Amino acid sequence: MRNQQLVQQHYDIALKFMQAANYLDAWKNFDKAINFGGKSPVLLDCKAAAMSKLPEWRNHALEVTKDMITKWPKDFRGYYRQASVLYAMKAYDHAFKAINKAVDIGPTRSQNERQYKAIQQLRATIIIQKTEADRLRASNDEAEAQRQAIARQAAKKARINYTHLLSRDILLTIAEQGMVDHPGFIFRMAGVCKSWRETLLNQPGLWNTIVLGKKRAVQKVTLFIERSRGRIREVKITHQLETVLAEKIATSLAPYMPNVERLTISGDSLVSSTVFEHWRYLLHGVKYLRVFQIGGGFRTDENVIYDLLPPGSLSLRHFDISNYSCLLMDQVGSESNPAYTAYSQVETVSIRSTYIFLRKESAEEMLLSNFPAATSIELLNNCYIESSDEKLPVITSELPNLRSYTNDHSTSNVFKTIRAPSLQDLSVPSLRASSLKTWLSAPGLAFCLTTLRSLDISSTSFTDTDILSALAFLPGLQFLNVSACPLSNAFLEGLARRLAVSDQENLCPNLIALSIAKNDQITGGPVTRFVRSRVPGGGAALASDSDTKEQGKSTTRTEVKKSVSSSFRPSARSAFGRPTKPPFVGKDSNQSIPATFPPNETCAVSQPPPSSSLPSSSTLPQIRWLNLDHCDRIDPSAISYIRKYVKFVGHSFGTPDANRIAGKGRWRWDAQWKEECDTGEGGCGLRRVAGTKDQWYVYHTCELDVVEEERSWTKGTFHDQRRHCRGDPFIRAIHNPFSHFPFFRNTNNGLSTRIVIVGTLSLLALRPNYTFIDKALSKMQAPPPDHSAADGINGPLNPFLITPPPPDGKEDEIPGANESYR
Numbered sequence: 001m002r003n004q005q006l007v008q009q010h011y012d013i014a015l016k017f018m019q020a021a022n023y024l025d026a027w028k029n030f031d032k033a034i035n036f037g038g039k040s041p042v043l044l045d046c047k048a049a050a051m052s053k054l055p056e057w058r059n060h061a062l063e064v065t066k067d068m069i070t071k072w073p074k075d076f077r078g079y080y081r082q083a084s085v086l087y088a089m090k091a092y093d094h095a096f097k098a099i100n101k102a103v104d105i106g107p108t109r110s111q112n113e114r115q116y117k118a119i120q121q122l123r124a125t126i127i128i129q130k131t132e133a134d135r136l137r138a139s140n141d142e143a144e145a146q147r148q149a150i151a152r153q154a155a156k157k158a159r160i161n162y163t164h165l166l167s168r169d170i171l172l173t174i175a176e177q178g179m180v181d182h183p184g185f186i187f188r189m190a191g192v193c194k195s196w197r198e199t200l201l202n203q204p205g206l207w208n209t210i211v212l213g214k215k216r217a218v219q220k221v222t223l224f225i226e227r228s229r230g231r232i233r234e235v236k237i238t239h240q241l242e243t244v245l246a247e248k249i250a251t252s253l254a255p256y257m258p259n260v261e262r263l264t265i266s267g268d269s270l271v272s273s274t275v276f277e278h279w280r281y282l283l284h285g286v287k288y289l290r291v292f293q294i295g296g297g298f299r300t301d302e303n304v305i306y307d308l309l310p311p312g313s314l315s316l317r318h319f320d321i322s323n324y325s326c327l328l329m330d331q332v333g334s335e336s337n338p339a340y341t342a343y344s345q346v347e348t349v350s351i352r353s354t355y356i357f358l359r360k361e362s363a364e365e366m367l368l369s370n371f372p373a374a375t376s377i378e379l380l381n382n383c384y385i386e387s388s389d390e391k392l393p394v395i396t397s398e399l400p401n402l403r404s405y406t407n408d409h410s411t412s413n414v415f416k417t418i419r420a421p422s423l424q425d426l427s428v429p430s431l432r433a434s435s436l437k438t439w440l441s442a443p444g445l446a447f448c449l450t451t452l453r454s455l456d457i458s459s460t461s462f463t464d465t466d467i468l469s470a471l472a473f474l475p476g477l478q479f480l481n482v483s484a485c486p487l488s489n490a491f492l493e494g495l496a497r498r499l500a501v502s503d504q505e506n507l508c509p510n511l512i513a514l515s516i517a518k519n520d521q522i523t524g525g526p527v528t529r530f531v532r533s534r535v536p537g538g539g540a541a542l543a544s545d546s547d548t549k550e551q552g553k554s555t556t557r558t559e560v561k562k563s564v565s566s567s568f569r570p571s572a573r574s575a576f577g578r579p580t581k582p583p584f585v586g587k588d589s590n591q592s593i594p595a596t597f598p599p600n601e602t603c604a605v606s607q608p609p610p611s612s613s614l615p616s617s618s619t620l621p622q623i624r625w626l627n628l629d630h631c632d633r634i635d636p637s638a639i640s641y642i643r644k645y646v647k648f649v650g651h652s653f654g655t656p657d658a659n660r661i662a663g664k665g666r667w668r669w670d671a672q673w674k675e676e677c678d679t680g681e682g683g684c685g686l687r688r689v690a691g692t693k694d695q696w697y698v699y700h701t702c703e704l705d706v707v708e709e710e711r712s713w714t715k716g717t718f719h720d721q722r723r724h725c726r727g728d729p730f731i732r733a734i735h736n737p738f739s740h741f742p743f744f745r746n747t748n749n750g751l752s753t754r755i756v757i758v759g760t761l762s763l764l765a766l767r768p769n770y771t772f773i774d775k776a777l778s779k780m781q782a783p784p785p786d787h788s789a790a791d792g793i794n795g796p797l798n799p800f801l802i803t804p805p806p807p808d809g810k811e812d813e814i815p816g817a818n819e820s821y822r
Contacts, residue, residue: 006036007043014046023053044068045081052085061085076106080119083126092130099123163193171199175206180691183211183236201227208233210253217245221252230255234262237271240294246271250278257282261315263308266292269325281310290320309342318348325355343370347401350378357385364407364414368399376404406456415444423448427456427481427662436462437470454479454669456662458515464491468507471495477508479669483517483627483661492516492526497533497620506620513625513669517650517661522631524638531642534623624648625669627661647673666696677702 014029027050034043044064051061062085068078079102086095102119109116166174171189178185186206190197200206207228210221212235225232235253237246246267257279263286265275272293283289286309309316349371358366363384368377398419405420406427413433423445433439436457440449452474457467458481467482468491482491495511498504511534516522626642627650628634639651648667650660663669666686677684677700684702689695 003036007033010036011043011046014050018050021053023050026050027054027057039067039071041068041072041075041077045077048081048085052081052088058085058089062089074105076102076119080106080122083122087122087126087129090129090133092126092133095126096123096130099126161193163196168199171196172203172206175200175203177690179206179209183209204228204231209236210234211236211238212241212249213239217241218248218252221249225252225256230259232256232260234264235260236262236264237275238264238266240267241271243270243274246274247278250275254278254282258284261285262288264288264290264292266294268294276307280307283308283315284310284313285315287315288318288320289316290318290322291324292322293324311341313342314345316342316346319343319346320348320350321354322350322352323354326357345373346371347373348376349374350376351382352378352380353382355383355385360384360386362412364410364412365417368414368418369397372399373401374399375401377402378404378406379410380406380408413439413442415442417444419444419447421447424451424453426452426454429456429458429460429481429662431457431460433460436460436466437473440470440473449473451476453477454481454513454663456481458483458485458661460485464488464494467491468494471507472505474508476510478510479513479515479625479663480508480511481515481662483515483519483629485516485519486521487516487519488521489523489526492522492530496526496530509620512621512623513663514623515627515661515663515669517627517629517631518656519631520633523633524635527626527628527634528638528641531623531626531645534620535645536619536622622646624673625663626650627663627667629653629656629661647677668696671696672698672700674700674702 010029010033014026014033017023017026017029027047030043030047030050034040034047044067048061048064048068051057051064062082065078065082065085068075069082072078079098083095083098083102086092086098099119099122103123106119107115175186175189178189186200190200204227207224208231210224210232212220232253235257237249241249260283263283265272267275272291289308351367356363356367364379367379368374371377397417398421400422402420402423404425404427405423406425407414408428409430409432410428411432431439450473453476455474455477462485464487467485467487471477471480495507495514498506622645624647626646626648628639629650629652631651632653634651636651639649643649650667652660657667659665660667666688671686673684677698684698684700686696687699689697
C-alpha cells in the first residue's frame with residue numbers, strides 16, 4: 001500500500017514536470033514510479049513519451065518501446081509509442097510500419113474514440129512527412145543521377161583525342177608562334193602524338209632557328225642542321241660557351257652561315273674571337289647582327305663587321321653591339337671603302353657600353369656619318385679611346401632618314417656638321433651644354449625643330465628660363481622629359497595655357513605627355529593648373545600673380561573657401577600652392593635662333609612659327625601622360641584630382657624605373673590609347689609583342705573600337721579579322737590562341753575560316769519545386785489533457801494525448817501547439 005502511494009506521488013510530480021516542459025525531471029520521476037510499482041504499460045509509455053522530447057534520450061526511449069512490445073505484444077500502446085519516437089527521429093519508414101501495426105491491433109472508434117483519433121492523427125502526420133521525405137529523396141537521387149551523368153560525359157570527352165581536328169597549316173602556325181618566345185616549344189608539340197611529330201619533323205622551316213644555351217649545344221646544332229636540311233636562318237648563342245665547344249659549333253655551322261639572316265652572339269672575348277675567325281667573310285645575307293660581350297677583354301686589331309661580312313655586302317639592316325671593345329673603322333673612310341659599304345644600308349644602330357677606338361675630337365661625327373641610311377641611332381654609355389690612326393674624314397654630312405637619335409652624356413653637338421631634316425625623337429639625357437637654345441640652334445636641326453615630336457633632356461642643368469625660351473621654337477613637341485632637372489613652379493606656369501586676352505603665345509601647343517620626375521621643388525598647385533588649363537573647355541590658367549591678387553581682393557572669404565574645396569578650377573586660387581609669375585617668352589630678335597647655315601641654307605626657324613599655323617588656345621590637346629615619380633612636394637589630393645583628367649599619372653616613390661620615367665616600354669607615352677578605353681569589357685590593356693622584351697601594344701576591348709571593327713572585318717585583312725574576333729563576346733570570354741594566326745582571315749575568293757574553341761561546360765542545378773503542406777496543419781493539435789478524469793491507466797496522463805514532437809525535435813511555440821490533430 002505504501003508503494004502504491006509512492007507510485008502515485010512520483011506519478012503526479014512527473015505530470016507537473018511534463019506540464020512545465022521539464023522533460024528530464026519528468027522521465028526520472030516516471031522511472032522512480034516504475035521502480036516502486038513495477039513495470040506497467042502506462043508508466044513505461046509515459047517514460048518513453050517524456051524521453052522522446054529530449055533528442056539525446058530518444059534512443060533510450062526507443063529501447064523502452066521495444067521492451068513494451070516484447071512484454072505486451074498484443075497491446076497497441078507499445079507500437080504507438082514506438083511510432084511516435086521514430087517519427088521524432090525522422091525515421092518515417094519504420095514509424096509508418098509501427099503505426100500500421102498499432103492501427104491493426106488498436107481499438108476501433110466504437111470501442112474507444114479518443115484512442116482511435118490519437119492513433120489516426122499520428123498515422124496521418126507520419127504519412128504526410130513520409131511523402132515529403134520520399135519526394136525530397138527522389139529529387140536528390142535525380143540530381144545526383146544528373147551530376148553523375150555529366151561527370152561520365154566529361155570523362156568520356158577527356159578520353160577523346162582531338163588532335164586530328166587541327167589541319168596541317170594550323171598546326172604549323174601554332175608551332176611558329178610558340179617558338180617565338182619559347183625555342184623548345186616544338187619539342188613539346190612533337191611529343192603529343194605520332195601524327196604531330198611526323199608533321200613537325202618533316203617541316204624544315206620550323207628548324208631554321210638555332211638557340212644554343214647551356215645544354216647539349218653540339219647535339220642541337222647537328223639535329224637542327226639535319227632537320228632544316230641545312231637552311232639555317234637564325235643563330236643565337238645566349239650563354240657563355242667554352243672555347244673548345246665554341247670552336248666545334250663554329251666549325252659545324254660555317255658551311256651554312258651564308259644563308260643566316262639573324263645572328264646573336266653572347267660570350268666573352270675568346271668566344272667572339274673564335275666564332276669570328278671561323279665565320280670570316282661568310283655572312284653574305286645577314287640582316288640583323290647583335291654582339292653582346294660578357295666580361296672584359298679588348299679586341300682592337302680588326303673591325304667587327306669587316307671580319308664577318310664579305311667585301312661589298314649590302315644586306316645588314318640592324319646593328320646592335322653591347323659591352324664590347326672594337327675598332328669600327330680600320331682604314332681611311334671613303335664611300336668606296338668595303339667597310340663603309342657594309343654600314344651604308346644599316347637602318348637601326350644601337351651601341352651601348354662599348355669602347356670605340358676613334359679620334360676623340362670628332363668621334364661621334366665620324367661614327368654617325370658611317371650610317372647614312374640610319375633611321376634610329378642609340379649611343380648609350382660609350383667610351384671613345386684615342387686611336388693612333390690618322391683622322392678619318394666625315395663620309396656624309398646628312399642623315400635624311402634619321403627619325404630617332406639617343407645619346408647620353410654627350411659633350412659635342414654632332415648636328416653642327418650633320419643634318420637630320422627628318423628627326424622626330426631627340427633624346428640627349430645628361431647633356432653637357434651651356435644653353436639648350438644654343439645647342440638646338442645647330443644647323444643640322446634647323447629643318448626639324450618645327451616637327452620634332454619628343455625631346456628628352458633629363459638630368460641636365462638647364463634652368464626654367466633656358467628651357468622655356470627653347471620650347472618657343474618647338475611647336476610640334478608632344479612629349480617632353482625634364483626629369484631630374486632643377487626646375488621650379490615657374491616652368492609649369494609657363495607651359496599653362498594663356499588667357500584669351502593675352503598677347504603671349506602658348507608654349508608647346510601640341511604637348512600631350514610630360515615627365516618631370518625626381519623634382520623636389522614643384523608643388524601640386526602649378527601642376528593642377530597646368531593640367532586643368534589643357535583640358536578642353538577648362539579655361540586658361542592664371543597668367544600671373546597679380547591677376548590672382550586682384551581676384552582675391554574682389555572675392556569674399558566664403559567664396560575663397562568655396563574655391564579651395566572645389567575642383568581646383570583654374571580661374572580660382574589653387575588649393576595646393578600660390579601661382580608664381582611665369583617668365584615671359586617673347587618673340588623679339590634676342591630670342592630667335594640665329595641662322596648658321598650658308599646664305600643658300602638659311603635656317604627655317606629663325607623666328608617662332610606664326611600663330612596662324614598653331615592650334616588656337618581653345619583647342620589645345622589634353623595632357624594624357626604625366627610622370628611625377630619622386631616629387632615629394634606634390635600633395636596626394638592633387639594627384640587624385642589630376643587623375644580625373646589624365647590617362648596615366650605616375651606618382652611612385654619606389655625604385656626608379658628608367659623606362660617609366662622616359663615613357664618607353666610598357667609605359668609608352670605614345671601608346672594608342674583612346675577615350676573609350678575604359679568602357680570595354682575587362683578594360684583595355686598592354687600586351688607584349690611576341691619575341692620581344694620591351695615592345696608593347698595596346699589591346700583594345702573598348703566598345704567604340706569593337707563597333708568600328710565589326711563593320712569592317714570583312715575586308716580580308718588579318719588585323720580586321722583579329723579585331724572582329726576580339727569584339728565577339730563568346731570569343732572574348734576565353735583565350736583563343738588561334739586569333740593571332742594569319743590563317744584565320746577572309747580571302748578574296750570568299751573562303752573564310754574561323755575557329756571558335758569553346759571550353760565552357762554549363763551545369764544546370766535541378767531544384768524541384770514541390771508544394772508543401774500548409775503550415776496550418778502543424779497548428780491543429782489536440783486539446784489540453786483533461787486532468788479531472790478518473791485515475792487509472794487512462795487517467796490524468798493519457799499517453800495518447802501526448803502530442804508527437806515536430807521533426808526537428810523542437811517544441812512548437814505557436815499558441816495551441818499542445819492541441820491534438822483533427
